[in-house]
Structures are given as structure tokens and as C-alpha cells.
Amino acid sequence: MSANPHIRTPLARVRGYGSAKSGTEHFWHQRVTAIANVPLTIAAVTILITLLGRNQAAVAQILGSPTIAIIMLLFVASITIHMRIGMAVIIEDYVHDETLKLAALVANTFFTIIVGLTAAFGILRLALGL
Amino acid sequence: MADTRAPAARPLSPHLQIYRPMLTMMMSIVHRMTGFALYFGTLLLAWWFLAVGGPNGYARFTWFAGSWIGRLILLGYTWALIHHMLGGIRHLIWDTGRGLGPTEREWLVAANLIGSIVITLILWGIGLLALGGTP
Numbered sequence A: 001m002s003a004n005p006h007i008r009t010p011l012a013r014v015r016g017y018g019s020a021k022s023g024t025e026h027f028w029h030q031r032v033t034a035i036a037n038v039p040l041t042i043a044a045v046t047i048l049i050t051l052l053g054r055n056q057a058a059v060a061q062i063l064g065s066p067t068i069a070i071i072m073l074l075f076v077a078s079i080t081i082h083m084r085i086g087m088a089v090i091i092e093d094y095v096h097d098e099t100l101k102l103a104a105l106v107a108n109t110f111f112t113i114i115v116g117l118t119a120a121f122g123i124l125r126l127a128l129g130l
Numbered sequence B: 001m002a003d004t005r006a007p008a009a010r011p012l013s014p015h016l017q018i019y020r021p022m023l024t025m026m027m028s029i030v031h032r033m034t035g036f037a038l039y040f041g042t043l044l045l046a047w048w049f050l051a052v053g054g055p056n057g058y059a060r061f062t063w064f065a066g067s068w069i070g071r072l073i074l075l076g077y078t079w080a081l082i083h084h085m086l087g088g089i090r091h092l093i094w095d096t097g098r099g100l101g102p103t104e105r106e107w108l109v110a111a112n113l114i115g116s117i118v119i120t121l122i123l124w125g126i127g128l129l130a131l132g133g134t135p
Helices: A010-015 A025-051 A056-063 A066-094 A098-128 B023-051 B055-066 B068-095 B102-130
Strands: none
Touching (some): A025 A056, A025 A066, A025 B102, A056 A066, A056 B055, A066 B023, B023 B055, B023 B102, B055 B068, B068 B102
16 A cells, blocks of 8 residues: 555645646646746846837837837736736745735736736737737 | 733743854845835836926936936935846855855845945946936
8 A cells, every 4th residue: 555645646746736727727727927027127128228219109000119119018918927926026035914915916926917918908909000 | 811911921032132143134124224225216217217208207207307406316326226236146046056055145245235236337328328318
């Protein structure tokens, strides 16, 4: 007989396919978005520098061009997902009061979605010429 | 029903104040602080994307970005972004189990710190030149 008292294997449990339906997703998503953030940040900073000193109409035209708009949308999506996980870890580390922690985690979700969608709206408005 | 919330009088593991400050430890804290700052920095990014939609809004944004406080915030934002990005690469290297030896880890954090300052200065040099020497 196995020494493992659980029916499920340790691998199955760590994969998180049990009743909780969660395991190491946050750890993994933080790393996937971190990898995506590197080229996206380099691209976003490069685009930003080329826009310096231009007037509003020129900046709007360049940011609204399909390739630039898609890069910026990917950048916003990746960083806001990364932000939400990172801030959740900070909250869980330092906020010990259960009610306050819950409120902070909900506020974190709201903040990251609002900032992400606002930025995405701004980019899409330029790209679609609204 | 019995109160399930037992008083937490258990011994705690030693925390930061018991250790001698080390560069790797400090850089771990700085990584978290820069991430925290960048979180709120995205408000500026969202504002910028919205402001580009019209000349009046863009004028307000560029006025703020050109003010001394705006410049200071953007300089800090640039450094935090580059530092957090290089720190992230360092952590990804460490995640593979590489670079954790006593000399490598010190070398990596030093490269992280020096690299972030140098890259920030280069980016601002290019940026100020792009603005036509009138910062």
C-alpha cells in the first residue's frame, strides 16, 4: 500500500484540479505575464520616445495605427493582469484583518479592471477614429 | 458552538529586523516597492491614452508632464519601470535555478541596480533630445 493517505496524487493536487479548482495559476500567470511584459514594455517605451515633441494630431494618428494600437492594447492587458496578481500578493502579505483584506482584494480587482479598460478605451478610440 | 478563533500566541518566525541587511534582500524589497509604484503609475498611462483623443485634453496632459513635479514623477516612473523589468528578468533567471550562487546572485542584483540607472539616464537623454533641447 502507498504511504500517501490521499486518493489523489500530489501532482494532481498541486495542479489544482480538485474541488477548489485552483492551484498554482497565480504563480504561473505572474510569470507568463512577466515574460510578455518584457518585449511589450520595450516596444511601448520605444513608441513613446518616438512620439515626444509631436503635436496631438500626429500622436493620435500614430497611436491609432493598427500595429501600434495592437501593441499598446497587449501591453495594457499584460501589465494590468500582472498588476492585479502582484498587488493581491502584497495585500495578502501585509493586511491581516480579514474584512480589510477582503475589501482591499476587491478594490484591487476593481482598480485594475477600471484602469485597464479606460486605457484600452483610449487606444481603441484612436484606432477606430471615434 | 465553540469559538474556533484561537488566540494567536504562537511563536513567529524571525522577520526582516533580525537579519543583517544584504543587497539581495534590499533589492527584493525595492522590486516590490517599484511594482507597487508602477501599479499607480498606470493611472498616468490611462490618462495619456485618453488625453490623446483631443487637443485640449492633450494640452492639459503635456502641461502636467512638462511641469517640474510631472517631470519628477515621470523620471521616477521610468526608473521604476526599468528597474522592475530588469528585476523581473533576474527573478525569471532565478526561477530556473540558475544564478543563485554567492557570487552570481550579488553580480545579478548589482547589474540590476546599475543597469536600471544607466538605462533611465540614456532614455531621458534621448527623450530630452527628441524634445529639441527645450526640456
